[in-house]
Each structure stands twice: as C-alpha cells, then as structure tokens.
Amino acid sequence: MAKSPLSIAVVAAGGDRDDAMALASLARRLACEGGGTVHALATGDSDDVRGLAAVLAGALAATPADVVLLPDTPDSRILAALLAESLDAGILTRCTSVARSAGGFEVACATYGGVARAHYRLRAGDHPWVLAVDAQAITGSGETDPVPVIDVAAPAATSHVQVLSRQARQPSGLAGARVVVTGGGGLRSEEDYRRVEQLAELLGGVAGASKPAVVRGWARAEQKVGLTGARVSPDVYIALGVSGASQHMAGCARARVVVAVNIDRRAPIFAHATYGAVADVNTLLPVLIDAVRNAR
Amino acid sequence: MRIVVCVKEVADPDRVNELAQGRFLRVDAEALDLDHEHIGAVMNGYDEQAITVATSLRAASEECEVVALACTSRPPEQLLRRAMELGADRSCWVRLAAPLHSPRSVAHVLALGVQFLGGADVVLCGHQASDDDQGVVGPLLAAQLDAAFAGDVHRVEPGRESTLLLHRRAAEEDVVLEAQRPALAAIKDDAWQPPIPKAMHILAARRVAPLEVTPEQIGVDFQRVAGWESGVERVGFELVESGGDCDIVEGDSLDDVAAALVARLRGSGVL
Numbered sequence: 001m002a003k004s005p006l007s008i009a010v011v012a013a014g015g016d017r018d019d020a021m022a023l024a025s026l027a028r029r030l031a032c033e034g035g036g037t038v039h040a041l042a043t044g045d046s047d048d049v050r051g052l053a054a055v056l057a058g059a060l061a062a063t064p065a066d067v068v069l070l071p072d073t074p075d076s077r078i079l080a081a082l083l084a085e086s087l088d089a090g091i092l093t094r095c096t097s098v099a100r101s102a103g104g105f106e107v108a109c110a111t112y113g114g115v116a117r118a119h120y121r122l123r124a125g126d127h128p129w130v131l132a133v134d135a136q137a138i139t140g141s142g143e144t145d146p147v148p149v150i151d152v153a154a155p156a157a158t159s160h161v162q163v164l165s166r167q168a169r170q171p172s173g174l175a176g177a178r179v180v181v182t183g184g185g186g187l188r189s190e191e192d193y194r195r196v197e198q199l200a201e202l203l204g205g206v207a208g209a210s211k212p213a214v215v216r217g218w219a220r221a222e223q224k225v226g227l228t229g230a231r232v233s234p235d236v237y238i239a240l241g242v243s244g245a246s247q248h249m250a251g252c253a254r255a256r257v258v259v260a261v262n263i264d265r266r267a268p269i270f271a272h273a274t275y276g277a278v279a280d281v282n283t284l285l286p287v288l289i290d291a292v293r294n295a296r
Numbered sequence: 297m298r299i300v301v302c303v304k305e306v307a308d309p310d311r312v313n314e315l316a317q318g319r320f321l322r323v324d325a326e327a328l329d330l331d332h333e334h335i336g337a338v339m340n341g342y343d344e345q346a347i348t349v350a351t352s353l354r355a356a357s358e359e360c361e362v363v364a365l366a367c368t369s370r371p372p373e374q375l376l377r378r379a380m381e382l383g384a385d386r387s388c389w390v391r392l393a394a395p396l397h398s399p400r401s402v403a404h405v406l407a408l409g410v411q412f413l414g415g416a417d418v419v420l421c422g423h424q425a426s427d428d429d430q431g432v433v434g435p436l437l438a439a440q441l442d443a444a445f446a447g448d449v450h451r452v453e454p455g456r457e458s459t460l461l462l463h464r465r466a467a468e469e470d471v472v473l474e475a476q477r478p479a480l481a482a483i484k485d486d487a488w489q490p491p492i493p494k495a496m497h498i499l500a501a502r503r504v505a506p507l508e509v510t511p512e513q514i515g516v517d518f519q520r521v522a523g524w525e526s527g528v529e530r531v532g533f534e535l536v537e538s539g540g541d542c543d544i545v546e547g548d549s550l551d552d553v554a555a556a557l558v559a560r561l562r563g564s565g566v567l
C-alpha cells in the first residue's frame with residue numbers, strides 16, 4: 001500500500017534552531033516515502049510562550065502539516081504541547097525514533113529518565129501529530145538539501161504575561177565545553193567540590209554537578225548535568241562520585257570518553273565509562289590534581 | 297483566592313535507580329511498563345515542590361485555599377494524604393473508570409475538575425512526571441483553561457492589583473513575569489528541600505477525606521476522550537541496556553592510580 005504524501009513542518013523556536021534543523025533529515029525521510037513536502041517555521045524567543053504558540057499555529061493554519069516536529073528541549077517541549085492544543089493534534093515528547101507504518105507512525109520514547117524505552121503506534125489521518133524528538137538520537141544522512149524556512153515574527157504585544165524584570169545569570173560554560181569534570185553525591189564536603197572545579201580548570205574544562213551537589217549548595221543549579229539540567233557532549237566527561245543514574249546520564253550520554261571514579265565497582269557509571277578507577281574520590285582528588293599539575 | 301495543584305503518583309524514582317543499579321529492574325510484559333512489584337509509589341517530586349510553592353503563596357495572601365487535584369483510576373489515598381501533609385487544605389479525586397494514555401485526555405479531565413471546584417486563580421503542575429518525563433500536561437491544561445502560562449517556575453507571589461508574579465528560572469536568566477489571573481505555572485526548583493510536615497497538617501490529612509467525583513459529574517466529553525485515546529497505543533516496552541566494558545586502572549597507592557589516570561587522560565588528548 002503506497003504511503004500517502006505527508007506534509008511535515010519543523011518548528012525552530014529561538015535558541016533551539018540548531019536542534020530543530022537537525023530534524024530536517026528525519027522530516028525528509030518521513031515525507032519522501034510518500035512524495036510529501038517539508039518546510040520549517042522559524043521564530044525568535046518570547047517569554048509569552050502562549051503568544052508564540054498562537055502565531056505559529058496561525059502560520060501552520062496557512063500551510064497545514066500532518067506532522068509537526070520540534071526538538072525535545074525544555075522550551076520546545078512546552079511549545080509542542082501548546083501547539084498540539086491549538087491544532088487539536090496528538091502530542092508525544094521524548095521521542096528517539098519515528099517511522100511511518102500502516103495507518104500512522106511507530107514511535108519510540110525514552111521513559112523513566114532513559115532507563116527504559118516505550119514503543120507507540122500513533123494513528124494518523126484524522127488529526128495531525130506534534131512530536132518532540134531528541135535531535136541527538138536522530139542519525140540520518142548529514143547533508144540534505146536545505147529545507148525552505150518561513151520566518152514567523154514572534155508576538156509583539158505580550159497578551160498573557162508581562163516581563164517585570166530580567167536578570168542574566170552567569171552562564172554555566174557547559175555548552176561546548178570540550179572537557180567536563182562533574183562532582184556527585186560521593187563527595188563529602190563543599191571543599192571536595194572546590195577540588196572538582198580546580199581539576200576542571202587544570203584540564204581546561206568546566207565543572208559540572210549532579211543533583212546532590214546542587215541540593216547541598218556546593219554547585220550552582222546551572223552546573224547540573226542531566227535530564228533536567230544541561231546536556232553536554234564533550235570529548236572527555238569525568239564523573240567523580242557519580243552513580244550514573246539514568247536521569248544524570250541523559251545529560252552526558254554524548255560524551256566521546258567517560259571517565260569514572262567511584263568507590264563501588266558495581267555503580268552503573270562504570271557501564272557507561274571508557275576507563276576509570278575504583279577509589280575514594282575525596283582522597284584521590286588532591287593526589288590527582290598534583291599529578292595533573294606536574295604532567296602539564 | 298483558590299490555588300489548585302495537580303498531583304500525580306509515580307514509581308519512586310530513587311527506588312527505580314537503585315534496582316537499575318543492581319540489574320533487578322523487571323518488565324511487566326502485560327502492562328508494557330516496569331514491573332512495579334518492588335517499587336513503591338510516591339507523589340511526583342515536582343508536584344511536591346508545587347504544593348510548597350502553593351503554601352508559600354497562600355501565606356502571602358488573604359482568603360486563600362490550596363486544593364490538590366488528582367485524576368486517576370487507582371485510589372489515590374496515599375497521594376492525597378501526602379498533599380495534605382505538605383499543607384493542602386483539601387483534595388479532590390476525579391475517579392476514572394480506566395487509565396488515560398493521551399495527555400490531552402488528562403488535561404481535559406483536569407480542566408473540568410478545576411471548573412467543578414469553582415475555578416482557580418492559580419493552577420500549579422509539576423515540570424514533568426518522572427515516569428514518562430513527558431512534561432506536557434501543564435501547558436496543555438493552561439491552553440484549555442486559557443490561562444497565562446510559564447514553565448520552570450520556582451516561586452509565585454501576589455502582584456500589585458490582582459495580578460500574580462511568576463519567578464521563572466530560564467536557561468540563562470532569571471525572569472519575573474506578571475500575569476493576569478488565571479495563571480498556570482509548571483514548577484521546577486532544583487535547590488528544593490522537602491519541608492518538615494506540620495503536626496496540624498498531618499492531623500488534617502487523617503481527618504479530611506478527598507472529595508471524590510466522577511467524570512460524568514464534571515462533564516467529561518467521552519467522545520473526544522475516546523478520539524484522543526484511540527490515537528495512541530503503547531505496543532512495546534523494554535529496558536535500555538547500557539553495557540560497556542570499562543577499563544579499570546589499578547594501582548597499589550593513590551599516587552599509582554592518579555598516575556595511571558593521567559596517562560589515560562593524556563591518551564584522550566586532554567593533557
């Protein structure tokens with residue numbers, strides 16, 4: 001049964017543009033199986049996210065799509081939900097693969113922070129689907145001929161919310177860092193976390209944190225790596241006293257090399273690590289810092 | 297003022313991670329989900345945060361009640377008792393005949409639940425529920441209630457006239473938004489610590505039973521729900537295998553281990 005042509009729209013909002021355009025190859029694959037079309041809608045950022053969804057829904061009404069793809073980032077996930085409501089569409093996020101099947105789509109999604117994967121059959125035809133897809137999980141042919149981009153003006157007047165104040169925070173530095181050194185729950189004190197920062201600096205990298213290091217006040221929330229923190233893809237990710245919980249690994253799964261130091265040989269982090277050491281990180285750190293300093 | 301906090305019960309994520317560590321996680325092939333046998337159920341972490349945001353807003357306002365709202369097919373006594381222990385004034389359970397799989401159905405039922413309770417000035421949801429991590433019911437509900445919406449909110453306080461100030465921690469900046477009522481905030485506070493439940497709240501949790509309502513009572517559109525539910529079907533569930541063999545460096549002393557790590561780091565091009 002030849003597949004009917006599909007119209008696919010990719011939404012690239014504000015800072016998520018690169019992640020969105022990485023979905024172009026997926027959009028082409030889904031559309032071309034049935035001779036369909038692909039176009040992208042690009043907007044700026046807006047604090048009035050309902051207003052942003054309204055202007056995008058307006059643009060989508062002009063060029064209706066069977067599937068709307070957004071990157072699975074915190075901001076685009078919210079936009080995807082708002083768009084699904086405006087378009088009376090189905091919604092699914094955390095998607096790691098999307099394929100066409102008889103009558104609709106087969107989609108896989110990460111669940112429980114990435115510990116498991118659920119597979120769904122989505123029925124297409126009577127209403128569109130909005131899917132938030134993890135751009136990093138989509139391996140497709142890198143180069144595809146460029147997708148036509150329609151620029152949609154972000155809403156001028158914010159009808160729903162007014163910005164009273166805005167204060168930039170010191171950026172984490174994690175985005176684009178080639179080396180990340182992360183301190184976790186295995187550290188014993190704030191002083192131990194200061195050593196993590198020292199090691200990061202010596203290696204020309206940036207200090208990261210897992211949730212306990214933030215909750216204990218040793219690291220700023222920006223430094224948290226993971227499912228609800230920063231997603232990093234450094235050359236080397238050094239995890240010190242980090243168990244390797246799925247919600248944390250969701251933020252560093254793209255590291256080329258993972259180095260783990262953990263007192264427990266069975267810690268899940270070792271299943272993700274390229275190399276590491278079974279040791280007490282709090283006593284090893286000062287010795288490792290000296291060794292690195294002398295090796296430079 | 298009425299603040300409605302939407303609360304959901306999830307598998308205890310710390311327990312899931314513990315079982316994952318020991319490779320004890322099992323799949324329930326019939327439910328197409330984790331086998332919940334050795335995993336307790338708890339209130340979703342971000343929903344606990346939402347209740348404490350609600351009680352702080354109540355403390356800064358006059359004439360204000362906090363209502364916890366759950367929509368589930370399984371009796372949520374434990375969930376709603378936890379909401380009361382954290383300071384909710386009362387709770388409401390929309391009793392479903394069967395679980396809902398489409399988040400649009402859930403948002404539809406919650407929106408009608410809010411209306412049944414007499415409407416809300418503020419609705420709070422968690423950033424995401426830690427079972428499927430979808431993070432969509434908040435914005436879906438905001439759109440259905442035509443409420444102002446902000447995500448990543450860690451604090452809400454009363455504004456000048458009857459507006460609300462939503463403190464949002466965006467990716468690289470802290471933003472304070474002023475919103476008209478009704479407003480819906482998705483709550484996320486990375487530095488949150490669980491409060492010590494107050495005795496009077498623990499007592500109230502024992503005394504005050506949840507208000508139980510049926511989908512019919514609150515006016516659920518069963519035809520629309522049937523449409524949403526028939527559009528999505530879970531057909532598979534598996535654990536993600538993460539097996540790599542890690543080269544563990546050895547050493548008799550910390551100096552040896554450090555030297556071995558430095559050599560490997562040099563090999564990785566970091567030194």
Ligand SMILES: Cc1cc2nc3c(=O)[nH]c(=O)nc-3n(C[C@H](O)[C@H](O)[C@H](O)COP(=O)(O)OP(=O)(O)OC[C@H]3O[C@@H](n4cnc5c(N)ncnc54)[C@H](O)[C@@H]3O)c2cc1C
Pocket residue numbers: 113183184185186187209210211212213224225226227228229230240241242243244245246247248251261262263264267279280281282309313341424425426
């Ligand atoms: C919805 C949701 C979202 C989440 N998002 C995130 C997120 O974005 N980022 C994140 O990090 N977490 C997140 N979490 C929390 C996550 O589930 C884990 O609880 C957390 O990552 C655990 O951090 P940890 O491994 O550093 O600490 P712990 O779980 O405390 O583990 C400490 C590790 O250190 C080892 N250790 C102990 N002592 C020593 C020592 N002396 N020397 C060496 N090793 C030692 C232990 O063997 C253990 O492996 C989230 C959870 C939920 C439910």
Ligand SMILES: Nc1ncnc2c1ncn2[C@@H]1O[C@H](COP(=O)(O)O)[C@@H](O)[C@H]1O
Pocket residue numbers: 302303304340342343365366367368399402406420421422423424425426428429430431432433434
């Ligand atoms: N069945 C439900 N009952 C009440 N609240 C819910 C329900 N499902 C989701 N929510 C709310 O929506 C938030 C996000 O859920 P989700 O979109 O599933 O990640 C949760 O943290 C809850 O606040």
